[in-house]
Amino acid sequence: MKIFVDGYLLNKEHQGTKTYIRELYKEFAKQNPEISIFIGCFKDLEIEKEFSEFKNIQFVYFKTSSRVLRMFFEIPKIISEYQFNYAHFQYVMPFKTTESCKYIVTIHDILFNDFKHYFSSLYRFKRNFLFKYSAKKADFLLSVSNYSKERIKEYYKIYNKDILITPNGVNEDYFLDYNKEESENYIKNKFGAKDYILYVSRIEPRKNQQGLLSAFLELDEKNKDVELVFIGVKSINNKEFDVVLEKLNAEQKKRIHILENISDKDLLWFYKGAKIFAYPTFAEGFGIPPLEAGALKIPVLSSNKTAMTDFNFFSPNLIDINNFDLFKKRLNDILDYKDESHLNKIQNMIQQRYSWKKSAEVLLYILRN
Known part of the structure; x- marks a missing residue:
């Protein structure tokens, strides 16, 4: 079994979603050494070092700096070529999918809907369009808290799909x-x-x-x-x-x-x-x-x-x-x-x-x- 993880946030600044990807897959790799995990990110020796103890974790290095181009072209091509069974994304999944692969999406929050005054109209519009599409299209939809789960269900009218909770933890x-x-x-x-x-x-x-x-x-x-x-x-x-x-x-x-x-x-x-x-x-x-x-x-x-x-x-x-x-x-x-x-x-x-x-x-x- 092979799973692809879009880990571009590992190259970014410290934030909760980055911690989620890193800690979830370190623990998952430890518990399930028979499952092959491929993390997509940009080449970084510090990231390689952090995951070096896990023999079932490999890296697929992105070449495209634009996230839009990556999601439209590079990542669908990677999933198709490697024939992944599963692919896991944060918030947004690609529009082009591979039939043999199941898509997992974690939406951590949609706070921009309940707290509109903190976010621009364009910010809200883009994210609602992409998040709602991903929530509906994903084979498996995850969130990190009951609060976020209920807000996602209400705003995106998710009635025919379970939203599973993968709570954040502490290292x-x-x-x-x-x-x-x-x-x-x-x-x-x-x-x-x-x-x-x-x-x-x-x-x-x-x-x-x-x-x-x-x-x-x-x-x-x-x-x-x-x-x-x-x-x-x-x-x-x-x-x-x-x-x-x-x-x-x-x-x-x-x-x-x-x-x-x-x-x-x-x-x-x-x-x-x-x-x-x-x-x-x-x-x-x-x-x-x-x-x-x-x-x-x-x-x-x-x-x-x-x-x-x-x-x-x-x-x-x-x-x-x-x-x-x-x-x-x-x-x-x-x-x-x-x-x-x-x-x-x-x-x-x-x-x-x-x-x-x-x-x-x-x-x-x-x-x-």
Whole structure:
């Protein structure tokens, strides 16, 4: 049995969909050594190294830089020539298909329909056209949360097809013991940040970096030396965030760090060295970063919106992020958080609920049935 995976996102910046492809297929390869997995991407030695322990994973290197041309011509040709039994895509599948191949599509979210004010009309139109086509045409349709599953069913009128859930998980490295002081020193020496609040996510309006920055600027006097670290690329222009940044004085700017293109290794160090992790996003199809922080026993303050209603173990720090006064209060309170037993419970809950093994088993069920 041979499966093709469109892995072009492995060449992109850190994001949830990239994590999904990487971690799902590492786990799937480990569980099913008899199944051949071919990942389509652009040649990258770091990607090869990451998958090097799996003898059943090979790479098919793309030649076409344009995604449109790739989906219309190059990928259909690859699937036909290699005679794949299955092909797995994120969000969008090719218009030209091969009869002998079954097509799997994971649609992680369609937030642009419920939160139209964060996205342009053209953005929504293009994605709705492509996502709806793919949802209807796919032999197997997947999503990552009950929230996203229900929104896809409603908007695209998916009544005659099951939508299977392959939940995101947390890499086992995030559950290992570590030295807090060593982590803090590593980040301080390499990046100059200390005693910091961490937020990991792409920078765009719905992610609400502007809300966290505003709350940070109003921290109590006792927290005046705390710093703030944003890690993520700017994917959609966030004017509100830019406006708050422009008003910062020189002293405030020293306490704020905005970083892009951090390696996975350094990202793990950032999590370990954080004082707390904040995730005040307005809308998510899932939300991996707060789970990664919680797995490392970092205190987490998270929004309770959309798919994150499932993260009830973060209570009482799972809050309505629209209540700015509550947000400020919780941000101050959690900076003094010392309940080790509660953090242990959170770690255990995440380990039980969010394992890539479960998603790999769903994928195997599709292939076997």
